[in-house]
Amino acid sequence: MIEADLGRCVAGFYPGASGVAGAAKLSGGASQETWTFDIVHPSGNVGAILRRAPPGYGASPSRAAGLDAEATLMQLAFDAGLPSPRVLHVLKEEEGLGRGFIMARVEGETIARKILRDEEFAKARPLLARQLGKVAAGIHSLPQAKLPKLRSMTSTQEIADLGREYRSFDRPRPVFELALRWLADHDPGASREVTLVHGDFRHGNLIIGPDGVRAVLDWELAHLGDPMEDLGWICVNSWRFGEIDKPVGGFGSREDLFAGYEEAGRKVVPDRVMFWEVMGTLRWGIMCCGMMQRFRSGPDHSMERAMIGRRASETEIDLLRLLAPRA
Template identity: 45%
Template sequence: MSGVHDLGPRLASALQRHAGLNGRVEELRRLTGGATKTTWSFDLLTGDGRQPMILQQTPARLPSSGPSPGPSFGPCAPKLDAAEDARVMIAARAHGVPAPRVVAILDVHDGLDRGYVTARVEGETLGRKVVGDPALAVARAAMAAQAGAILAAIHATPTQQLPFLQHLSPAQELAVYGDLLERTGFRHPALEFALQWIRRHLPTAWRDALVHSDFRTGNLIVGPEGIRCVLDWEIARIGDPMQDLGVLCMKTWRFGGAPEAGGFGARDDLYAAYERASGVPVDPARVRFWEAFSNLKWAIGCVRRGLSVRGDGSPASVELCAVGRRMEEPLWDFFQLIEG
């Protein structure tokens, strides 16, 4: 990995090699950091003008014989490596999905971590602002219908050129998350009940499709006109498309907004737009199952974060401990949902 002082020149060289862009990197600044991904914003100044871009760096994925969920802010899930992530975005964008426009996919010859460069899209991503900022009121009025149409396009995206995508049935996802909880050694009656409920209500029939798996408020770039871009494709897979509608309707990801679709719109508007765009009827029972399962996944994710430790066995951070305490929120939402 290069140091910050030579990141700009190496990045400029990589863009010249992969995309034929000759320019100078300016305004380079780090946006986020973590164990799995680092994001930088920058401008590439070329003879044609200033091009706003994003660099995302991701460590190479460790080999695995099966699903191996890794840590992330959202629910744990099998992750794509950087090149795979980029290829999914390219495929989705080619099918009309507002995914980031991939400019270059980095490789070991660039002297940088594995990663990719995309065009930068301006807009709001913070969940509480998306659902509550008065300046985005017009956007919120349109977003449920926009989300339905976007999800229909995602689920219709051809996957023949994406052979690396994992194919996970509901039962396989349950096995993955049950194993994750088992490894923590943590026991809780509500978690055990939720696991059993999910096991008893596993869907028996569905139409496989590309699913984003984390399509929600916070992973959308929003402007005054509505949804501009869909971010965070790293846990995309082949599975039941109703999963994406369930995740979007999770109470956690409404960020305090009252409307059931992402905290910004009506569930009925989401369903109607999806059916118009896809020609496929929404199965409310399967959406409810995935909404419930997604609450359980996030509860398990909270447990894992809360129990994270350093090499010496001490708690990883106060922040992660605080996330662990939030386990009760998605569990409460789970019980409210299945009782309703």
């Protein structure tokens, strides 16, 4: 069914296309789907990806930028020379595919354990932290005048939001209480510079090849805020997958990340990065608690939710390691 709808859609925007082939669903969350397929064309098939909220689904969650905004941001990044897929088409209501967009497929790997362990990526691993510093700098330099409408977020707002969400579970965790108090006591306040923030700059949202970073994906949580947030988030221990001594994604050092960022002409504020690393660690812990809460009380008792939920205890260890030298 979706191949027929995609075929009609593609024929309308891709000159010479005769249809699509090989449509396969890659993932599906509560409200969004990702499909891979080939655009069939006389000069050779073209790899493409559909990211959509199918017909009948409501609005995006309040923190989400929205699919139209995601498409705009990805195209702005592509036009600026950043590693980003090219957006081929934004869906129209009359096409019957829901809300979303079609982008060119970028070949590479997103699974962290393969990136960190497979020989194929051995030469890329030492380069990734510096490359990602440059990419983050490019994202933070995108001109605000061209950005779609996005929510704004400050550190003070984030602390308050996390506190409310944590307390809604009514399951006390002393380490989370400690982290919330530490964040409130060390809140740096509004950043002197407000930029575009990717919001989920980490493994799983990066396509990596043997040559390094090929694309940044999933701009769903993009917003305006402190650019140091992205640098802190990619240093959260949960994204190191066991390579605890390599703070940036399990493959590199903060020094290389910061060097790449500053080589691209932007300034790192290390204390703010550390603040956001603590914030990000707590945020992930609270997200894990939310998964466990939904497993316990909701209709979806999937093992995946339970497995993610148990990782809240790992973030408690991470928080204690971060805060012990600073208590």
